[in-house]
Amino acid sequence: MKLVDQSSQQYRRLWWFASRGFAAVAIVLLITAILTAPSGLQNLFNGLAIGGVYAIFALGYTLIFSILRIINFAHGAIFTLGAYFTYFLTGAAVGFNGLLANQRLPFELPFPVAMIGGGLLAGLCGILIERVAFRPLRNKGADPLLTLVSSLGVAVAIVNIIQLLVGAEIYSYPRNPFGEMPAALNLGTFGGLTQRPIIIRTIQVIIFAVSMVTVVLLTYFINGTKTGKALRAVAEDATTSSLLGINTNFLILVTFFISGLVGGIAGTLVGLSVNVSGPYFGINFGLKGLAVIVLGGLGDIPGAVVGGLVIGVAEAFVPSEYVAYKEAIAFVVLFLVLLLRPQGLLGRAAVQKV
Amino acid sequence: MSKVSLSKRLTVFALIALLALVPSALLVRAAEEPVVIGVAVAQTSNVALLGQEQVIGAQIAEEFFNARGGVNGRPIRIAFADTGGDEAGAINAFQTLINRENVVGILGPTLSQQAFAADPIADQAGVPVIAPSNTARGIPQIGRFIFRVSAPVAIVAPNAVKQALKMNPEIKRVAVFYAQNDAFSVSETGTFQQTVKDLGLELLDVQTFQTTDTDFTTQITNVLPLEPQLVIISGLAADGGNLVKQLRELGYDGMIVGGNGLNTANIFPVCQELCDGILIAQAYSYQYDSEINNAFREAYKAKQEKEPPQFSAQAFAGIQVFVEALSRLDERKPLKDMDLATLRAELRDEIMSGKYDTPLGPISFVETKKDDGTPAGGEIVQEQFYVAQIKMNPDGKTGRFVFVD
Numbered sequence: 001m002k003l004v005d006q007s008s009q010q011y012r013r014l015w016w017f018a019s020r021g022f023a024a025v026a027i028v029l030l031i032t033a034i035l036t037a038p039s040g041l042q043n044l045f046n047g048l049a050i051g052g053v054y055a056i057f058a059l060g061y062t063l064i065f066s067i068l069r070i071i072n073f074a075h076g077a078i079f080t081l082g083a084y085f086t087y088f089l090t091g092a093a094v095g096f097n098g099l100l101a102n103q104r105l106p107f108e109l110p111f112p113v114a115m116i117g118g119g120l121l122a123g124l125c126g127i128l129i130e131r132v133a134f135r136p137l138r139n140k141g142a143d144p145l146l147t148l149v150s151s152l153g154v155a156v157a158i159v160n161i162i163q164l165l166v167g168a169e170i171y172s173y174p175r176n177p178f179g180e181m182p183a184a185l186n187l188g189t190f191g192g193l194t195q196r197p198i199i200i201r202t203i204q205v206i207i208f209a210v211s212m213v214t215v216v217l218l219t220y221f222i223n224g225t226k227t228g229k230a231l232r233a234v235a236e237d238a239t240t241s242s243l244l245g246i247n248t249n250f251l252i253l254v255t256f257f258i259s260g261l262v263g264g265i266a267g268t269l270v271g272l273s274v275n276v277s278g279p280y281f282g283i284n285f286g287l288k289g290l291a292v293i294v295l296g297g298l299g300d301i302p303g304a305v306v307g308g309l310v311i312g313v314a315e316a317f318v319p320s321e322y323v324a325y326k327e328a329i330a331f332v333v334l335f336l337v338l339l340l341r342p343q344g345l346l347g348r349a350a351v352q353k354v
Numbered sequence: 355m356s357k358v359s360l361s362k363r364l365t366v367f368a369l370i371a372l373l374a375l376v377p378s379a380l381l382v383r384a385a386e387e388p389v390v391i392g393v394a395v396a397q398t399s400n401v402a403l404l405g406q407e408q409v410i411g412a413q414i415a416e417e418f419f420n421a422r423g424g425v426n427g428r429p430i431r432i433a434f435a436d437t438g439g440d441e442a443g444a445i446n447a448f449q450t451l452i453n454r455e456n457v458v459g460i461l462g463p464t465l466s467q468q469a470f471a472a473d474p475i476a477d478q479a480g481v482p483v484i485a486p487s488n489t490a491r492g493i494p495q496i497g498r499f500i501f502r503v504s505a506p507v508a509i510v511a512p513n514a515v516k517q518a519l520k521m522n523p524e525i526k527r528v529a530v531f532y533a534q535n536d537a538f539s540v541s542e543t544g545t546f547q548q549t550v551k552d553l554g555l556e557l558l559d560v561q562t563f564q565t566t567d568t569d570f571t572t573q574i575t576n577v578l579p580l581e582p583q584l585v586i587i588s589g590l591a592a593d594g595g596n597l598v599k600q601l602r603e604l605g606y607d608g609m610i611v612g613g614n615g616l617n618t619a620n621i622f623p624v625c626q627e628l629c630d631g632i633l634i635a636q637a638y639s640y641q642y643d644s645e646i647n648n649a650f651r652e653a654y655k656a657k658q659e660k661e662p663p664q665f666s667a668q669a670f671a672g673i674q675v676f677v678e679a680l681s682r683l684d685e686r687k688p689l690k691d692m693d694l695a696t697l698r699a700e701l702r703d704e705i706m707s708g709k710y711d712t713p714l715g716p717i718s719f720v721e722t723k724k725d726d727g728t729p730a731g732g733e734i735v736q737e738q739f740y741v742a743q744i745k746m747n748p749d750g751k752t753g754r755f756v757f758v759d
Contacts (some may be wrong), residue, residue, distance in 0.1 A: 039576060046571040080725070170592055170625045175750065183603035201571065201603050273566035273625050277592050284566070294520045307755075316572050320561045324534055 033317070041194045045187070049204035050248040051312020053270050056211040057285045058292040060263035060302040063218060066299035067235045067255045070144045071290065073151040074129050075263055076121050077158035079282030082264020084109075084162060087171050097167025112176035115151030115268045122264025126256040129154050134256075135249065155283060162279040170275040178206075199266045201242045203273045210269060214262055215305045221258075222301065231255060283347075288330065295334050297347020306345050310337075368738040369471050385493065388424070388431035388511045389689070391676050392451030393669075395463030395486070396471070399439030403609070404665050405464045408486055409434065411460060411662075411669030412649070414653045419673070425680045425689070430671070437463045448472045452479050456678065456694060458701055459484065461672040466490035473500050473669060477731075480695060481704045482538040487665055489614065491541055493731075494722045499702050501719055502729035503671045503712070504732035505637045507614060512549040514635040517712075517741040519553065520605055521633075522609060528555045529582035531597060533615075534562040539588040542613045546586045558582055565590050570597045573708075574604050582606075588613035595624025602628040609633065621680065627750040628641055631743060638714050639740040639757045646674075647713040662713075671712035679704040706732050714738070727741070 033040065057079060064072045091108030094100045110119060133150040170179060187198040222228040233241040234251050242248045266281055292311055296303025314333045320324045337345060393412045396405030408517040408666070416432045424430050433455040435447035446461040451457045452475070459482035463469055476483045477497030485493055485502035490509070493502050512540050519525055528550050532543035543560075558580040561573040574597075577585075585601060585608065594616040602625070612621075612634045621629055627666050640661040642652050650670055654662035683689065683704040689697060709718045719732030742755035 039579070042575045043572060046575060049571060050569050107570055170595075170620065170623050172626060172751075175626055184605060199575065199604055200576075201600065204571070274596055275592070277568070318572075320563075320576060323562050323564060326564075348581075 022340060034238050039196070041190065041196050042196070044208070045198055045200050046347045047313030047316030048208060048309055049200060049311035049312070050315055052104065052204060052208035052211050053273070054285070054288055054292045054312055055305040055308030056214065056266040056269065058206055058296070058308055059211065059214055059218065059301065060259040060266065061289050062293045062296070062299055062301055062304040063259045063262070064255055065165060065293065066222070067150045067231055068252065069149070069235070069299070070134070070147050072259070073148060073286065074133065074154040074158065075259065075289070076282035076284070076286040077155040078126055078129070078260050078263040079267035080162065080276070080279065081120035081125050081158065081286065082118045082164065082267035083281060085121040086114045086173070086271070087276065089114035089117045090201065092172070094166045095169045095171070097141050097169055098163070098165050100165050101167070111174065116264060118268050119261045119264035122267070123257040123261035124261070128261025130253055130256040146214060149297040159279045168278045170278060171271055177272065186273065201273070203269070207269050207273060210265070211305060211308070215302055227251070227254065247317045291330060291334050295337055295344055297344030300344065303344055303346035310345070388429040388456055390431050390433050390457045391673060392433050392455055392457035392460040392462070394435045394437050394460055395450055396449035396464040396731070397434070397436040398437050401464050404487065407465065407663055408669040410654070410658065411666030412668070412673050414650065414657065415670045415673035415684065418649065418653060419677045425677060430677060437468060438666040439465070441468055444468035444472035445475060448475050452481050453478060455583035457481070458697055459676050461486055461669060461676070466650045469493055470496065474499065479608060479696050481699060482705060484675055486668045486672045486699045490538060494733045495724050495730045498729060498731055501675070501705060503668050503714065503717065503734055505734055505739070506546045507735045507743045510637050511542055511545045511613060513739045514633045514741050515546065515549045515586065518609045518633055519612055522583070525581050525609065526556055527558050527580070528584045528586065529558050529577045529580065530560045531585065531587045532560070532562060533565045533593060536590060536615070537749045539590070539613065539615060546588060546613070550586070563589065563593065565593045567593055567749040568596055570600050572605070574601055574606070575673060578606060578619055583608045584611065585609070586611045587616065590615040591618050591620040591750065592624060595621035595629065597630065622746065622753045623751055625733055627746045629744045629753060633741055633743050635754070636641065636664060636740040636742050636755070636757070637736065638667040641757050642713070642715060643740065644711065644713070644715070646723050648680040650713045660691045664750060671710070671714050671717070674712050675705060675708070675710050678710055679708055682717065684689045684709060
C-alpha cells in the first residue's frame with residue numbers, strides 16, 4: 001500500500017515537472033515565433049482582435065455556466081437578436097424578404113442608445129428563455145443535460161422566427177456610428193521592432209476594449225456585490241441557499257438578463273465589424289464559443305477572455321495557404337491545453353466532495 | 355351466327371374508323387396547340403433571387419415572340435418547373451418537363467452544380483437543353499444536346515482586368531484573393547491569375563479565405579506591405595463584401611476587380627460606400643443598342659420598373675434561340691409531320707447551325723468535344739462583353755452597376 005502511494009506521488013511529481021516544462025518550452029517558442037516572423041507582431045495584434053470577438057461572445061455563455069453549471073446553447077441566438085434589435089431601434093427598415101418586409105419603427109434612436117436598447121431587449125429575451133427552456137425542467141428535477149437540448153431547440157426556433165419575419169439577407173449598420181473616427185489605427189513600428197507600422201481596425205480595438213471592461217465589471221459584480229455573493233451561493237448549492245432565504249429563481253433570472261444584455265451588446269459590436277450576415281450570425285460563433293470557455297476554464301469569467309485571445313492568436317498565425325484548417329488548429333490548441341490542464345487555463349481543479 | 359358475324363364486322367369497322375380518326379384529330383389539334391418549351395429554374399430556395407429573374411426573362415420572351423407570330427403562326431407556351439436550389443430538385447423538374455409536359459427543349463437549370471446532375475438525363479432522353487446561367491467549365495461537354503447562352507468564366511472574367519489597366523495603365527503589381535471552399539471561385543481565380551500573367555503583370559501574392567470567414571485582417575495585412583496596385587477577388591457576396599470593406603479600412607486605395615460572385619446588389623449593404631469603384635465583367639449590358647435589346651429593355655422596364663439584369667437577358671436569349679431554331683426547322687420540315695423524338699433531335703442540329711441576334715448581341719454555337727473526342731454540345735460564341743463599375747448612392751446603402759467603356 002505504501003509502495004503504491006510512493007510511486008504514484010513520484011509519478012505525480014514527474015508529471016508536474018513535465019507539464020510545466022512543456023508549457024515553458026511552448027511559451028518560449030511562441031514568443032520567438034512572434035518576434036522573428038516577418039509579420040509576427042502584426043499577426044499578434046490581428047489575433048488579439050479576432051480573439052476579442054470570441055471573448056465578448058463567450059462572456060455571456062460562461063456567466064450562465066458559472067451559476068447554473070449548464071451550457072445555454074441559445075446564447076448565439078440572443079447575440080443575433082441583440083444585433084437585429086439595435087438595427088431596428090436605429091429606425092432602419094426591414095429588407096425586401098420576410099413577413100415584415102419594408103416595415104420600420106416610427107422612431108429613430110441614436111446608435112449608442114439603440115445599442116444599449118438592443119442589449120436590454122436581448123436581456124429580456126434571456127429572461128424569457130430561462131422561463132421557457134430552463135425553469136420548467138429545473139422545477140421537475142430533470143437532468144441538467146436535458147436543458148442543453150431544450151436551449152438548442154430555443155436557438156433553432158429563434159433563428160427560424162428571425163428568418164420568417166425579416167428574411168435571410170445581410171443587414172448592416174451606418175458607418176461611423178460613434179461619430180467621425182478613423183477606420184483603422186496606425187500603431188507605429190514599436191520603436192523599430194517591426195519593419196512596417198502595425199495597423200488595426202478601430203472597431204476591433206473597440207470590441208477588445210469593451211470585452212476587457214465587461215470582464216472587469218462582471219468579476220466585480222460576482223465577487224464584490226451582495227447579489228454576486230448570493231449568486232455564488234446559488235452556484236454552490238441552490239437548495240441550501242434557498243433555505244437561507246435567497247430567492248434562487250429571481251437570481252437565476254438576473255443571471256440570464258445580464259448574460260443576454262452582454263450578448264446583445266456583443267452582437268451589435270460584432271455586427272458593426274463584419275455586418276449581420278443573416279439569422280445564423282450568432283449561431284456560427286456557438287461552437288467556437290464553447291471551445292473558448294472550455295479552454296479558459298468552464299465558468300471562469302477572466303478565463304473566457306484568456307481562452308478567446310489564445311484561440312484568436314492561434315488562428316492569426318495559421319498561414320494563408322492553410323486557412324481551411326484554421327478551425328482545426330483552434331481545436332488542436334484546445335486539445336493540447338486540456339491534456340496538460342483538464343480544468344482549462346484559469347479553471348480550478350474540481351474538489352471531490354465526499 | 356350471322357348476328358355474331360355482323361357485330362364482329364361492326365366492331366372491326368368501328369375500330370378502323372377510330373384508328374383513322376385519331377391521328378387526323380391529333381394532327382388538327384397539333385396545328386392549333388402551342389409548341390411547349392420547358393423552363394426549369396430555381397423559383398424557391400436561396401437561389402430563388404436569381405431564378406426569379408430568369409422566370410421574368412422567359413415570360414417576357416413568351417409574350418414577345420407570340421406577339422410576333424410564335425413559330426410560323428403557331429404560338430409557344432412555356433411550362434415552368436421549379437428546381438429549388440439543389441441537384442435533386444433539378445432532376446425532378448427535368449423529368450416532369452420531359453415526360454409529362456412533353457416539351458421540345460428545356461431552358462435551365464440555374465446553377466452549374468445542378469446542371470451536372472440534371473443535364474445528363476435530358477441528354478439521354480434526347481431533349482435539347484439551353485443553360486441560361488451555367489458558367490462553370492465543362493457544361494456543353496456533358497452531352498450532345500446541351501447548349502449554353504451564358505459565356506464561360508474564362509472568357510468573361512479577363513475583361514475586367516483589361517478594363518482596370520485601361521483606366522490606370524500604371525498598374526503593374528497585382529494581389530489575388532479567393533475563397534478556397536467554393537468550386538466556382540477556385541475555377542475563376544485560375545482564369546484571373548492566368549490573365550495577370552498573360553498581360554505581363556506581376557502577381558505579388560495569392561491569399562485564400564473561406565466563404566464563411568468574416569475577418570480578413572490577417573490576409574490583408576500580409577498583402578498590403580507588398581503595395582499592390584490592383585486587387586482581384588473571387589468569392590461570394592457576404593465574404594467578398596466584407597473583404598472589400600476591410601481592405602479599404604486598412605488603407606488600400608488601389609483598384610479592385612471582383613469576380614462573378616460579387617456581381618450582385620447584395621454586396622451593397624456589406625461594404626456600403628466602400629463598394630464604390632469595384633470593376634466587374636458582364637456578359638450583358640442594358641445599354642447595348644440594338645432593335646431586339648431595346649424591345650426587351652422596354653418590355654422589362656414596363657413590367658419591373660428597373661433596368662433588366664444579366665440573368666433575365668440570358669433567359670430571354672435562350673427562349674429566342676429555341677423559337678428561331680424551331681421556325682427555321684418548321685420551314686424546312688414542318689414540325690407537325692414529326693414525332694416528338696425526331697423533332698427534338700432535329701431541333702438540336704438546327705440550334706447548333708444557327709446565328710442569333712439576341713439582347714446579348716450576335717451569338718452562335720460551336721460544337722465541343724468530350725475528353726474522348728466524341729462530339730458534345732454547343733458552347734456559346736459571343737462577340738460583345740462589358741465591364742461595369744459599382745457606383746454607390748450618397749445614402750451609402752444603395753448603389754448601381756454603371757457600364758464603362
